[in-house]
Amino acid sequence: MNLLEVTQLTKRFGGLEALGDISFSVQPGEILGIIGPNGAGKTTLFNCITGFLPFDSGSINLDGHNIQGKRPHQIVNLGLTRTWQLLKPFFGMLVIEAMMVPSFSKRTKSNLVSKKDQQEKVAEILNEMGLGKILWQEVDNLSQGELRLLDISRALVTCPKVLLLDEPFSGLSHKETENISRVIRNLNDQGLTVVIIEHRLRELMKLVQKVIVINFGQKIAEGLPEEIIQEPAVIEAYLGKRRLEIGVA
Amino acid sequence: MNLLKKIAPLTQNQSPFGLLILIAMAVYPLISDNIFHIEIIKLAAIYAIFAMSWDILTGYTHEVNFGFAFFIGGAGYLSGILSSHLPVSLFLAIPVAAMAAGVSGIFIGYVTLRLKGPYFAMATLAFASILYKLSFILYEITGGEEGISGLDAFTDDPTQDFFVVWGAMVAIYFALCLYARSKHGIILKAIRADEDATQSAGINTAYYKIEAFAISGFMAGIGGGVFAHSQMHIGPTMLSGYLSVIVVLLAMIGGMGTIVGPLLGAICLSIVNESLRIVEEYRIIIYTGLLILFIYLAPDGWINLKFIKGSRLLSFIVMGDRKPR
Numbered sequence: 043m044n045l046l047e048v049t050q051l052t053k054r055f056g057g058l059e060a061l062g063d064i065s066f067s068v069q070p071g072e073i074l075g076i077i078g079p080n081g082a083g084k085t086t087l088f089n090c091i092t093g094f095l096p097f098d099s100g101s102i103n104l105d106g107h108n109i110q111g112k113r114p115h116q117i118v119n120l121g122l123t124r125t126w127q128l129l130k131p132f133f134g135m136l137v138i139e140a141m142m143v144p145s146f147s148k149r150t151k152s153n154l155v156s157k158k159d160q161q162e163k164v165a166e167i168l169n170e171m172g173l174g175k176i177l178w179q180e181v182d183n184l185s186q187g188e189l190r191l192l193d194i195s196r197a198l199v200t201c202p203k204v205l206l207l208d209e210p211f212s213g214l215s216h217k218e219t220e221n222i223s224r225v226i227r228n229l230n231d232q233g234l235t236v237v238i239i240e241h242r243l244r245e246l247m248k249l250v251q252k253v254i255v256i257n258f259g260q261k262i263a264e265g266l267p268e269e270i271i272q273e274p275a276v277i278e279a280y281l282g283k284r285r286l287e288i289g290v291a
Numbered sequence: 292m293n294l295l296k297k298i299a300p301l302t303q304n305q306s307p308f309g310l311l312i313l314i315a316m317a318v319y320p321l322i323s324d325n326i327f328h329i330e331i332i333k334l335a336a337i338y339a340i341f342a343m344s345w346d347i348l349t350g351y352t353h354e355v356n357f358g359f360a361f362f363i364g365g366a367g368y369l370s371g372i373l374s375s376h377l378p379v380s381l382f383l384a385i386p387v388a389a390m391a392a393g394v395s396g397i398f399i400g401y402v403t404l405r406l407k408g409p410y411f412a413m414a415t416l417a418f419a420s421i422l423y424k425l426s427f428i429l430y431e432i433t434g435g436e437e438g439i440s441g442l443d444a445f446t447d448d449p450t451q452d453f454f455v456v457w458g459a460m461v462a463i464y465f466a467l468c469l470y471a472r473s474k475h476g477i478i479l480k481a482i483r484a485d486e487d488a489t490q491s492a493g494i495n496t497a498y499y500k501i502e503a504f505a506i507s508g509f510m511a512g513i514g515g516g517v518f519a520h521s522q523m524h525i526g527p528t529m530l531s532g533y534l535s536v537i538v539v540l541l542a543m544i545g546g547m548g549t550i551v552g553p554l555l556g557a558i559c560l561s562i563v564n565e566s567l568r569i570v571e572e573y574r575i576i577i578y579t580g581l582l583i584l585f586i587y588l589a590p591d592g593w594i595n596l597k598f599i600k601g602s603r604l605l606s607f608i609v610m611g612d613r614k615p616r
């Protein structure tokens with residue numbers, strides 16, 4: 043059974059069709075990559091799936107729940123959460139306070155009943171991310187890289203079944219990218235399903251099992267990473283001359 | 292790593308400075324029997340209730356409530372009317388009026404949920420203006436411009452009266468500190484930083500905003516009721532835009548989002564204001580000028596001044612913050 047199933051999703055902004063008839067599905071335990079040029083509609087797709095934007099037609103099914111009309115926090119509590127391409131940090135708070143916010147969600151409280159379990163979970167995630175040392179710093183003083191790690195950590199505290207990552211590598215150093223890739227792989231080994239939007243294809247292709255390509259709101263290709271980079275339509279729309287640089291391992 | 296121990300300072304610490312203010316206010320009437328001075332600190336305590344109650348909504352969400360007189364005056368009138376027209380004790384009338392203010396908070400919070408910035412401010416202003424006008428239209432019950440005089444007093448001794456007001460202020464201070472340091476306050480701060488991110492943390496932000504509105508309204512309602520009965524009078528000035536603006540200024544100057552800041556701001560500035568009565572003709576000009584000067588010099592408020600936040604010792608004394616390491 044599919045964990046996440048998007049069927050003929052259409053979203054218009056006035057005259058602009060940001061998403062046209064998009065369909066795809068994600069199996070439990072899978073890592074799916076979504077690529078496409080700037081303005082293709084990738085973030086809009088995430089916004090529709092996570093309840094931040096209403097869509098015009100089609101349907102989205104999460105683990106047997108139709109999530110149309112559900113509010114963002116309800117969808118998180120059903121087990122699907124996201125990170126943000128444009129970071130939305132909790133400025134004005136300490137890192138530890140920022141990490142406590144998702145632990146107050148219904149889902150975290152029902153998955154980790156005791157306060158102690160919740161706190162251990164938070165500590166575990168922060169250590170995994172390499173953020174253990176900055177627990178008592180103000181979010182305002184963190185680097186771009188640390189903010190991105192904190193955003194992913196925040197999402198993980200809600201005990202998701204499906205995690206949507208919107209360009210998790212942007213603004214990160216090579217080392218930080220490696221670190222996040224390792225964390226994602228670990229989580230995936232433990233059963234977490236992941237959907238990643240990413241422009242840095244070299245890193246992405248190493249991570250994902252399946253890729254879909256979006257251009258002008260249309261799904262133009264779907265397949266294994268090594269198939270995708272051969273696809274003429276994809277090369278034309280997105281990869282262009284950079285094809286040779288990708289070098290899928 | 293034992294996180295439980297690490298989090299403890301966040302929930303337990305009290306601001307030593309805040310406690311000092313509360314104690315100093317209680318000690319003064321014990322060493323002095325200058326009724327005039329006691330009246331002044333009583334009024335200061337009432338303004339502190341207003342400023343702190345305002346802070347729990349606006350200081351923690353940064354949506355500026357510009358119509359706070361709605362709750363203060365609304366509850367003041369309701370309590371006054373209940374206790375003078377009906378055989379109801381003021382000790383019942385005030386809580387009932389405060390509950391009504393809290394329920395209106397839920398209503399206004401719901402209606403203004405999607406409004407942000409100036410739109411939110413205008414909406415709150417509008418609600419207060421409606422009530423202000425109503426106080427004239429319904430003059431048969433409200434007494435119109437004159438208001439209602441001869442309300443029941445708490446006691447017939449000014450010092451005892453002061454301690455009733457002081458007690459209410461202390462209770463509200465501790466209740467709000469507790470709330471602000473609990474999960475509720477943390478969530479409000481997260482909403483202030485970014486509402487979308489808070490929702491994607493699985494939090495029903497609408498609920499917490501409305502809850503803060505209700506609590507802010509309820510506490511202001513207690514303040515309004517206490518004000519009315521301690522003055523034994525209620526009039527349209529308690530619903531006026533001037534009162535709303537003063538509350539905003541007191542809390543901003545003290546330092547929004549800290550509870551202790553608005554306490555400090557309200558106490559100090561109200562005492563200054565009352566002391567200026569010796570030059571009554573110029574009082575409003577000097578006082579308002581002073582408020583503007585403070586906003587200009589320290590836009591984030593006294594408590595949030597850089598040199599206080601930057602120093603471990605000062606931030607412990609003022610805020611009760613005790614960061615490990």
Ligand SMILES: Nc1ncnc2c1ncn2[C@@H]1O[C@H](COP(=O)(O)OP(=O)(O)OP(=O)(O)O)[C@@H](O)[C@H]1O
Nearest residue numbers: 055058060078079080081082083084085086087127
């Ligand atoms: N809230 C909105 N209102 C109107 N138009 C929007 C809105 N959000 C996105 N768009 C438009 O929809 C299109 C798709 O935008 P989207 O952000 O989904 O692209 P993207 O694939 O995420 O691009 P990038 O790689 O640059 O992040 C763009 O033309 C964008 O201008």
Ligand SMILES: [Mg+2]
Nearest residue numbers: 084085086127
């Ligand atoms: Mg995008």
